Amino acid sequence: MRHAILDGVGGTPLIELTDDTLPRGVRLFAKLESVNPGGSIKDRPVSRMITQALEAGKFEGGRRLLDSSSGNAGIAYAMLGAALGVPVTIVVPGNASRERQERIRAHGAELILTDPIEGYDFALREARRLGIERADRYWHCDQYGNENNWRAHYEGTGVEILEQVRARTGGAPDCFVGGVGTGGTITGTGRRLREENPGVRIVSVIPDVFPGIEGLKPLGDPHDIVPAILDESLIDDRVDVTMEDAIRICHRLARRGLFVGPSSGAYVHVALQQAMSGRYPVVVTLLNDTGERYVSTEMWR
Numbered sequence: 001m002r003h004a005i006l007d008g009v010g011g012t013p014l015i016e017l018t019d020d021t022l023p024r025g026v027r028l029f030a031k032l033e034s035v036n037p038g039g040s041i042k043d044r045p046v047s048r049m050i051t052q053a054l055e056a057g058k059f060e061g062g063r064r065l066l067d068s069s070s071g072n073a074g075i076a077y078a079m080l081g082a083a084l085g086v087p088v089t090i091v092v093p094g095n096a097s098r099e100r101q102e103r104i105r106a107h108g109a110e111l112i113l114t115d116p117i118e119g120y121d122f123a124l125r126e127a128r129r130l131g132i133e134r135a136d137r138y139w140h141c142d143q144y145g146n147e148n149n150w151r152a153h154y155e156g157t158g159v160e161i162l163e164q165v166r167a168r169t170g171g172a173p174d175c176f177v178g179g180v181g182t183g184g185t186i187t188g189t190g191r192r193l194r195e196e197n198p199g200v201r202i203v204s205v206i207p208d209v210f211p212g213i214e215g216l217k218p219l220g221d222p223h224d225i226v227p228a229i230l231d232e233s234l235i236d237d238r239v240d241v242t243m244e245d246a247i248r249i250c251h252r253l254a255r256r257g258l259f260v261g262p263s264s265g266a267y268v269h270v271a272l273q274q275a276m277s278g279r280y281p282v283v284v285t286l287l288n289d290t291g292e293r294y295v296s297t298e299m300w301r
Contacts, residue, residue, distance in 0.1 A: 040289035046076035066138035068127035071100030078109035145228035149184035158192025175280035179205035183230025259291035
């Protein structure tokens, strides 16, 4: 039986971000993903991955869903696992915000914290290790390599953007700004947008290596794990963003009624740059999650 909570995933509103400094004729839009049931864009791929796994019988014999996460996917796994009766174990870097950790535990999921100094890739490797060594106990969902991740965005996020932008402007986006966590969003959305408009500019946000931005990978070190599902051929440009840039935009958006997290601030920072160039009449980005998830990190002080 399909749980009603699944019907609340996706169909998020498209918000126009107006600014007096934008060149005449340029419009900037963002998808408000915090209205998903779990409060972030990660509900989209997780709902598809977990329902496909259920249909395939991956949890027979009491096996638990296992994956690594910086927090938002972990919340989606825990929430949907609780709703669908799937036991969940999440490996999370210890520097994930307290709000994220407490939300995961609130849904009854098991939380394994790794050394924050080791970063996201260490948590990813730990989940892989557990999945191999304890295959009797865990099914490793592996959001970094699961094809259902990018397909959720190809069939959902990308299609919604095209429909909503067309309704507002009469055409397809000229530029899309995203980032790489697992690679699912920029791969799935980018593929769908490029099918519609082969000339669409796809720009990836690159965070500082330290302190970094939760949910985003810099991919600047040869030892960084590149997500298996990431299609790097889609990316036309990569733009560096500092945490200070991201937080400044978050505060600016909050003054306009949009309370979002740092990855959203980073996206909008780059999207504004693209819009200000005047080369792209319609620029689209994403507001990935809610700012309430970061109150304990002091970014709002």
